[in-house]
Amino acid sequence: MNKFGLKHFLTKILLITLTIAFLFSCNAVKRVPEKKYLLDNNQIFVDSTKSKDPKLYSQLYQKPNIKLLGIPIRLHIYNLAKTNQDSLYQDWLTRTPNREKKLIKLLSKKQVDRLGVGLHRINEWLKSTGEPPSIINESKVKRSVKRLQSYYWNNGWFNNKIDYKITKEDTKKASVDYFVKPHHPYFIDSLNTKIASKVADSIYRLHIDKSAIISGQQYKTLDLESERERLTSLYRNSGLFHFEKQFIKFDADTIGTDHKVNLNLLIKNRPVTIGDSTTRAPFKVHKISKVNVFTDYSYQNRNQKPKDSTSYKGYHIYGFDKIKYTRKAITNSVLITPGKIFRDKDRTLTHNQINNLRTFKYPNIRYKNDPKDPTGKNLIANILLTPRKKYSTNIDFDISTSNIQAFGIGFGGSLLIRNIFGGAEILEISARGSIGSSSDAVDGGEKFFNISEVGTDVKLTFPKIIFPLKTNKIIPKYMSPVTNLIFGMNVQQNIGLDKQNATGVFNYRWKPNNIVTNQLDIVNVQYVRNLNTSNYFNIYNASYSKLNNIANQVLEPSSAFFSQPNDGVSTSLSIPRGANGFIAQSLSPSPNPNFDLIASQIQEIRNINERKVRLTEDNLIFASSYTYTKNNRENLYDESYSRFRAKVELAGNVLRTISNLASLKENSNDRFEIFGVExxxxxxxELDYIKHWDLGRKNIIAFRAFGGIAIPYGNANSIPFARSFFGGGPNDNRAWLVYDLGPGSSGGRDEFNEANMKIALNAEYRYNILGSLHGALFVDAGNIWNALDSVEEEDAVFSRLDDIQEIAVGTGFGLRYDFNFFVLRLDVGFKTFNPASDEDKRWFKGYNFSEAVYNFGINYPF
Structure with missing residues (x-):
C-alpha cells in the first residue's frame, strides 16, 4: 500500500472508530426519570420455551425502542434534544454582559430572535425524528397480559394462564418476561342452526358445504367471523336486500364437553319499526323490477324532471338535457339487470365498470321499493351518473441525466376528449419532446444542447370488444372489456444514429376479477428507420477501436483505408469509407491476400460487422402477443402481496405467410422484404414474479425473479434492438451501469450490450431509519446471453447448462426518502461476483467505494 492509500485507509478506520465510539458512548437512559426503567427487551415463554412468534409479540402494548445493529439510534437522536431549549437560549444570551447587545449590533434584533426560533425548530426536529424512551409502564404490561389472554382464548385455549416478571438492572434498564401456560385447546364438535326465516334457512342449506366452521378443527374466533362474512355475502347476493351482518349471532356450550365446543348459529327475523312499535318480519327474496339510469345528474337538478328519455333491453335512460350517450354504451356498464334478483355484487361491479369508463364521476346507486308491487318484493334501482368534463389537459416537465446524457430537459402535454363518438369512447392526444447535452455526440459537444427527441401519440379507447362476432359469452361485460387503438410517431436526433420510429397497436384488455388482467395485442407494428448510419463508428468507439487495432496490424500506414493527413502517414481508419471498406474486404469470399488475417481476427471482424448491421438496419416488426397479469396488491399501502406476469409474443408469421402466398422473391440474404425492409x-x-413480505414496523423483504428469451427464426437470425434484453442499471443489477452487464462473460465491451436471453433475480431488505428516511440491503443476480441467434462469440453465448455459472452477483445498500407522492432513491452496488474477470479474481474484487456503482432512481426498483 502506497503512502496516499495508507493515509486514506487510516482515515476510514478513524472515522468508523469515532462513529462507533459516539454511538456507544451515548447515554440511552438520559431521559429516563428517577425510579423509572427503560424497557430493554420483551420475552415470551410458552410452556417454559422462549417463543419467537411475531404474532405473540404484536399483542404487547409496550415495545422496546427500535434498534439498528443493536443500537437505538432514534432514541439517541431524541436524547440530543433539549427539554427547555428556549430558556437555555435566553440564559446563554444574557449570561455574559453585553452579549445580546453585541449580537444585535452585529446581526440586528430580528436576526437574534430568529436565531432562537431556528434553534427551537432544530430541537423540535430532533424530537420528531427521534423516538422517546420506552419507559416501563406496569399498567401497560398488565394490559399486554390481558391481550395475550384474549389472543389465546380467541384461538381455542379457553383455560390459559399468563403471568409476567419485570427484571430491573442497576443501569436503569429492565426487561419484561411473559409466561404463558395455554393448557388444552378446545375443538369444534357440532354446529346447530336456529334460522327463523324459511327463505334464509333454505339458502343456508344449499351452501352449507362452504362453511368456514368445520367439525374437528380447533376453535378460532376468526373462523366465526369468517362465517359471518360468508353468510352476509351469500344472503345479500341471493336476493335478501335487508340482510345485515349484525343479524348473525353465535353462542357456545363448553360445560362438561371434555374440551369440545357445541356451537349454535342464530339468525332471527329482521326488526321492522312501524310508528312507535317494532315487530319482526321474515326475510324476502327481492327482485329488480326496474332500472333507471340518469346520465347527467347533479345536485342542482335533483328535484327537476328529465327532459329526454329512451329505453334499451329493459333499461330506462333519462337526461335532464339531451342524452349524449348511446344506449348500448350506458347499459354495457350497468350490471344490475331488470327481472333478476337483487345481488350486492352487481352493485359493486356496476360501480367498477362505470369508473373504468373514466367518463363519469363515482356513481350513486340507490334502491327503493316499487310502489306498484303490493308484496314488497320488487325493487327499483336508480343509477345517478354525473359526467366529467369533456376536455381535460395535462402538462409535464422533467429534468434527467443518464450515462449518455449529461443533462436533459423533457416536456410534454396531452389532451383527453371524452365521449367522442357518443359511446363513452376516450381519445387521448399527447406530444412530448426533449433536448439534452451529451459529450458523446458527433459534433464533439460544440453545442450544449446537441441531442433531441420529439414524438406524438394518439390513443382511442372503446369500452367494449370490437370484433365482427359477438364475444359477450367469452368476455362478459362484468370483465370491463376495453379495445385500444394506438398510433405513435417519434423522431430522435441522438448521439449520432438518428432514428424515426412509427408504431401502431390494436389490442384488447379485460379483467375477470380484481387481481387478474388479460391483454391481447392482435397487432403491434413498429417501424424503425435509421437516418445516419454512416456515423456508426463515430458513436460506437469500442467497436471502432477493435477494428482499427486489427487494421493497424495488417495494413500499411499508407493504405487507402486510413485517413490521409498531409504527411501521408496515419493509423486511423477513415469513417465511414475506410472502416466499411476494410470490413468488406476482410469478409469477402476472396479477401485481399495482403491482409494476412488470422482466424481470430476474421472472427472479431465478423462480430463487429454483425453488430453494426443489427444496429443500423431498419426494422419492421409485425407482432402479436398475450399478457397475463395477476396482482393481489389491494392498495398502495399494502406491503404484503405478490405479482406475476407472463407474456408470449410472436412476430413475423403473418408477413411470412403473406410473402409465401404472394410468391414474393427473396433477396440476396434469402429473406423476404416488405417495403424494402427485411x-x-x-x-x-417473458416471466416476471414479485413477492413482498411485510415483517411489521416498516420492515419489508422484497423479491423479484425474471426470465426471458427471444428466438429468431425464418426471416431473421437475430432480434431487433428494440426487442432485446439488457442488464444493469438502477432497476436491475445495481452493481453495473445500464447496458454494461454481459453478455455472458464477455465483459460488456460495447457501449450498449444487449442480447436475446436474460435471467434476473433480486432480493432486498427494507427497513426504517428515521421518520421518512429508509434503508435497504440488497442482492442482485443475473446476466444476459445470446442464444440460438447469429452471435458466435463463445463468451457471449449460452450454449450449455454450465453457462449458468456466468450469472453476475451484485450486493449493496441504499437510502430512500419517502415524500409520500414519490420516493427518492440512492443505491450503492458492489460487484460481488464478476463473470467477466479471470476465474481467480471473480469474487469480491470490486468491493470498494471507488469501484462501486451509484444509482439514483425514483420509487422502488420492484
Whole structure:
C-alpha cells in the first residue's frame, strides 16, 4: 500500500472508530426519570420455551425502542434534544454582559430572535425524528397480559394462564418476561342452526358445504367471523336486500364437553319499526323490477324532471338535457339487470365498470321499493351518473441525466376528449419532446444542447370488444372489456444514429376479477428507420477501436483505408469509407491476400460487422402477443402481496405467410422484404414474479425473479434492438451501469450490450431509519446471453447448462426518502461476483467505494 492509500485507509478506520465510539458512548437512559426503567427487551415463554412468534409479540402494548445493529439510534437522536431549549437560549444570551447587545449590533434584533426560533425548530426536529424512551409502564404490561389472554382464548385455549416478571438492572434498564401456560385447546364438535326465516334457512342449506366452521378443527374466533362474512355475502347476493351482518349471532356450550365446543348459529327475523312499535318480519327474496339510469345528474337538478328519455333491453335512460350517450354504451356498464334478483355484487361491479369508463364521476346507486308491487318484493334501482368534463389537459416537465446524457430537459402535454363518438369512447392526444447535452455526440459537444427527441401519440379507447362476432359469452361485460387503438410517431436526433420510429397497436384488455388482467395485442407494428448510419463508428468507439487495432496490424500506414493527413502517414481508419471498406474486404469470399488475417481476427471482424448491421438496419416488426397479469396488491399501502406476469409474443408469421402466398422473391440474404425492409420473425416469452413480505414496523423483504428469451427464426437470425434484453442499471443489477452487464462473460465491451436471453433475480431488505428516511440491503443476480441467434462469440453465448455459472452477483445498500407522492432513491452496488474477470479474481474484487456503482432512481426498483 502506497503512502496516499495508507493515509486514506487510516482515515476510514478513524472515522468508523469515532462513529462507533459516539454511538456507544451515548447515554440511552438520559431521559429516563428517577425510579423509572427503560424497557430493554420483551420475552415470551410458552410452556417454559422462549417463543419467537411475531404474532405473540404484536399483542404487547409496550415495545422496546427500535434498534439498528443493536443500537437505538432514534432514541439517541431524541436524547440530543433539549427539554427547555428556549430558556437555555435566553440564559446563554444574557449570561455574559453585553452579549445580546453585541449580537444585535452585529446581526440586528430580528436576526437574534430568529436565531432562537431556528434553534427551537432544530430541537423540535430532533424530537420528531427521534423516538422517546420506552419507559416501563406496569399498567401497560398488565394490559399486554390481558391481550395475550384474549389472543389465546380467541384461538381455542379457553383455560390459559399468563403471568409476567419485570427484571430491573442497576443501569436503569429492565426487561419484561411473559409466561404463558395455554393448557388444552378446545375443538369444534357440532354446529346447530336456529334460522327463523324459511327463505334464509333454505339458502343456508344449499351452501352449507362452504362453511368456514368445520367439525374437528380447533376453535378460532376468526373462523366465526369468517362465517359471518360468508353468510352476509351469500344472503345479500341471493336476493335478501335487508340482510345485515349484525343479524348473525353465535353462542357456545363448553360445560362438561371434555374440551369440545357445541356451537349454535342464530339468525332471527329482521326488526321492522312501524310508528312507535317494532315487530319482526321474515326475510324476502327481492327482485329488480326496474332500472333507471340518469346520465347527467347533479345536485342542482335533483328535484327537476328529465327532459329526454329512451329505453334499451329493459333499461330506462333519462337526461335532464339531451342524452349524449348511446344506449348500448350506458347499459354495457350497468350490471344490475331488470327481472333478476337483487345481488350486492352487481352493485359493486356496476360501480367498477362505470369508473373504468373514466367518463363519469363515482356513481350513486340507490334502491327503493316499487310502489306498484303490493308484496314488497320488487325493487327499483336508480343509477345517478354525473359526467366529467369533456376536455381535460395535462402538462409535464422533467429534468434527467443518464450515462449518455449529461443533462436533459423533457416536456410534454396531452389532451383527453371524452365521449367522442357518443359511446363513452376516450381519445387521448399527447406530444412530448426533449433536448439534452451529451459529450458523446458527433459534433464533439460544440453545442450544449446537441441531442433531441420529439414524438406524438394518439390513443382511442372503446369500452367494449370490437370484433365482427359477438364475444359477450367469452368476455362478459362484468370483465370491463376495453379495445385500444394506438398510433405513435417519434423522431430522435441522438448521439449520432438518428432514428424515426412509427408504431401502431390494436389490442384488447379485460379483467375477470380484481387481481387478474388479460391483454391481447392482435397487432403491434413498429417501424424503425435509421437516418445516419454512416456515423456508426463515430458513436460506437469500442467497436471502432477493435477494428482499427486489427487494421493497424495488417495494413500499411499508407493504405487507402486510413485517413490521409498531409504527411501521408496515419493509423486511423477513415469513417465511414475506410472502416466499411476494410470490413468488406476482410469478409469477402476472396479477401485481399495482403491482409494476412488470422482466424481470430476474421472472427472479431465478423462480430463487429454483425453488430453494426443489427444496429443500423431498419426494422419492421409485425407482432402479436398475450399478457397475463395477476396482482393481489389491494392498495398502495399494502406491503404484503405478490405479482406475476407472463407474456408470449410472436412476430413475423403473418408477413411470412403473406410473402409465401404472394410468391414474393427473396433477396440476396434469402429473406423476404416488405417495403424494402427485411421484417423480423421471432418467438419471445417473458416471466416476471414479485413477492413482498411485510415483517411489521416498516420492515419489508422484497423479491423479484425474471426470465426471458427471444428466438429468431425464418426471416431473421437475430432480434431487433428494440426487442432485446439488457442488464444493469438502477432497476436491475445495481452493481453495473445500464447496458454494461454481459453478455455472458464477455465483459460488456460495447457501449450498449444487449442480447436475446436474460435471467434476473433480486432480493432486498427494507427497513426504517428515521421518520421518512429508509434503508435497504440488497442482492442482485443475473446476466444476459445470446442464444440460438447469429452471435458466435463463445463468451457471449449460452450454449450449455454450465453457462449458468456466468450469472453476475451484485450486493449493496441504499437510502430512500419517502415524500409520500414519490420516493427518492440512492443505491450503492458492489460487484460481488464478476463473470467477466479471470476465474481467480471473480469474487469480491470490486468491493470498494471507488469501484462501486451509484444509482439514483425514483420509487422502488420492484
Amino acid at each position: 421484417f423480423s420473425q421471432y418467438a419471445k416469452t
